[in-house]
Amino acid sequence: MTDYDVLRVFCAPNGGYGNELGVVREGSVLPDRDERQAFAGKLGFSETVFVDDPERGVIDIYTPTLRLPFAGHPCVGTAWLLDVPELVTPAGPVGARLDGEFSWIEARAEWAPPRTLRQYASAAEVDDLPVPPKGEWIYAWAWEDEPAGRVRARAFPGRDDGIDEDEATGAAAILLTDLLGRALNITQGAGSQILTAPQPYGWVEIGGRVVLEREPERQPHFTR
Incomplete structure (x- = not known):
């Protein structure tokens, strides 16, 4: 067992x-x-x-x-x-740290699988999206407050494995952070929170609460 x-x-x-x-x-x-x-x-x-x-x-x-x-x-x-201070993955070593209530890792955007990052005009549009057809991994996002770096997002894996929507996806958040080049505070799915920050030399830090x-x-x- x-x-x-x-x-x-x-x-x-x-x-x-x-x-x-x-x-x-x-x-x-x-x-x-x-x-x-x-x-x-x-x-x-x-x-x-x-x-x-x-x-x-x-x-x-x-x-x-x-x-x-x-x-x-x-x-x-x-x-x-x-x-632990580090994880060893097939993609490479992942730095890790705990900071108060948040668990953080540091990774590279090129390690993330390909995603379609699709921007919408408003958070309300993202909220109203239906589950799209299978075949394309879509990260739908919109600014909630651009000056503050607050983002609304939903993730649709597009796979035939029973998971129509992913509640919180770190790899997609890393890709978005790398694209925008700034720290983000992402609300994804029904209410999950993801924090990110670009780091020197192509690294991205991502953190959140774990229960x-x-x-x-x-x-x-x-x-x-």
Whole structure:
């Protein structure tokens, strides 16, 4: 049986909302990639992380249908859970730090999978968007307060894995920050909060609140 934690990442100031994340702390129980992919599909979260070395922060990230070399909300959540200064991903090393209620990571925009960043004229337009047809990963956004760097966003993965809308997506926020070249305070989905800031030499820092939703002993188990 495989134990896993469930976190919510990029929560609102009151601790609500956030994007759920599954974390298998003992990745050695599912060493095979096909097993990990099947398990991530069973859990059905937008991403599931397998920890291969908790002290060094070595992790492996999966959506319900594919493996990712890097993803934002899994790294923010896992860094908080493991309390390590760095994560090691297939894309490269990800710096990590805790600052009060926020968990932060530092990554490069080129590590993020391709996204269509689609700007709208107002936050109300973004709020009213229907789920678009499958096939294109769309990050819909609009300024709520441009001088203050406040953004309204929604994310539509466009995949056939049962996730029509992603509540909070770190990689897309990194791409938007890199495009605009400024710090952002993003409200995404139903009410999640993502903070970002461009850093020197092509790096982007992204942070948010993390809540431990369920621990392994409180959860059902899936057999291998």
